[in-house]
């Protein structure tokens with residue numbers, strides 16, 4: 311479900327546990343695991359830390375062929391983001407920090423990770439069977455759906471049960487949560503809670519109530535999109551719990567997640583790119599800047615086109631103009 315998982319280690323006990331959890335998830339989801347360590351030019355030991363991290367991953371059942379390691383000079387956060395982007399990773403895994411306090415690295419990545427982010431709390435739970443119950447937060451919107459899908463996919467792979475929390479009008483919740491379970495949660499033991507009030511408080515309260523090991527939230531509040539996750543809900547959840555948190559990047563997609571006939575907009579080194587995958591599995595990578603006046607196009611799954619929200623231009627999956635006012639195709643990236 312993630313293809314490649316990047317995990318950061320500084321050699322601390324908390325990072326070692328996060329590495330074990332990352333290896334367990336990589337093994338369960340058949341992903342490749344890349345251990346990284348940032349270091350200052352003067353410091354030594356990055357190679358040793360990575361060798362230890364690979365040993366831990368092997369002990370957790372990963373095959374050596376599915377493991378890789380990169381020691382790169384630079385600040386840990388910058389290194390993790392750069393490696394994740396270069397490898398087109400779907401998930402970054404880091405430790406929450408020592409003594410359960412949220413580390414500056416975890417906080418920074420909550421805002422800057424180019425993909426999903428799993429923050430692993432230290433604790434006594436078995437890192438080889440880390441999740442028995444997962445809380446997934448949703449408002450039923452299309453973007454929150456993506457976080458729900460990730461949460462359910464992970465629950466399926468690690469054999470967890472799910473508590474699906476809807477915050478909003480209960481009548482709406484009844485309708486949309488049924489659909490969410492039908493589409494993503496088939497075969498997974500799921501309990502639904504329809505709640506109103508402060509979203510972060512309700513999510514955290516539910517996690518405590520069911521003693522979940524993992525909370526799954528979308529990050530789009532941090533991206534400024536509309537919806538209940540607006541503002542600081544993902545941040546409040548990350549700050550307010552001592553449990554593991556999966557922050558799903560719900561705005562930008564990851565190229566390796568797209569199947570034939572699908573498209574999306576991704577971000578690479580700060581630039582937005584439109585990407586589509588044709589029926590033969592070939593990826594087409596284009597600039598996401600509309601050639602009319604430069605707005606960012608979005609994938610329209612119903613029409614299989616890239617549509618511009620500003621003045622209605624529409625482009626084919628390979629960038630040709632379908633509707634104006636744009637007159638020129640999206641150029642290849």
Ligand code: FES
Nearest residue numbers: 600602603618621
């Ligand atoms: S900027 Fe895209 S249609 Fe005008």
